[in-house]
Amino acid sequence: MLASMLQHAEMQKNEINTLKQQKPELWETVREKLRITWTYDSNAIEGSTLSYGDTLFFLREGLTVEGKPFKDFVDAKNHAQAIDYLHDVIANNRPITEGLIKEINALLLKGVDSTPAINERGQRVQKPTTPGEYKKQPNHVLQSDGSIHHYIEPLQVPAEMNKLCEWIEAQKGKLHDIAIAALAHYNMVRVHPFDDGNGRGARILMNLILMKAGYPPAIVKNEKRRKYLDALPEADSGNLVPFVEFITSSLAITQEMILEDLG
Secondary structure (H helix, E strand, O other): OHHHHHHHHHHHHHHHHHHHHHOHHHHHHHHHHHHHHHHHHHHHHOOOOOOHHHHHHHHHHOOOOOOOOHHHHHHHHHHHHHHHHHHHHHHOOOOOOHHHHHHHHHHHOOOOOEEEEEOOOOOEEEEEOOOOOOOOOOOEEEOOOOOEEEOOOHHHHHHHHHHHHHHHHHOOOOOOHHHHHHHHHHHHHHHOOOOOOHHHHHHHHHHHHHHHOOOOOOOOOHHHHHHHHHHHHHHHOOOOHHHHHHHHHHHHHHHHHHHHHHO
16 A cells, blocks of 8 residues: 555655746745645644735745734744745755754754743643754653553654764665655654654654655645544554555645646
């Protein structure tokens, strides 16, 4: 099943790349739509209250919407600027390194003073952000089955992230680009190297790998959030295929949208 999904994604990519050359002006509009859609869905997965319309209006006009938290607009601006940064990274053929991943996290957390957290006593607190710096305190998450999942300990993060970057480079030409992107995403989430911005950052890392390989970004839709989050613990148990399939299907949905717009 996965092999046929990957083959279908390649066919879509080739069709898109042909249409991009035929309709360059329309492609610029499609690329702007991708920027807005990706920003909306990625932030919505993390709890942003902005609607798609709010996000579009803010990114185009620079105007906030009354009644919505200001931080949600900061997050939208930061995410859109991080996407813009990826185009520079690709144009300059920069390799994926720890330094680059830290730069992206610093962009995502720019202007964010604190993030909600739970301390050792189980109390909700506001934790100061450290943009672009690896975490210094352990982090964890309450999963849908009621269990608490603990991420990699802070002391192990530099070695794990170095290993991840080396792995991404080593897999070129060995694994399918979509599989590399999906597994890089999973492993960054598994490590959870930063205090905040890990989910958004992992999706950006994944899409950087895809875009370097000539694909558009795979936009994980907010309405697929439950399926997305359920695939992660399954990967933790050693079954990586469902997560790779989920990302491949997310890419296919994105590419279908692009083909419709370019058609």
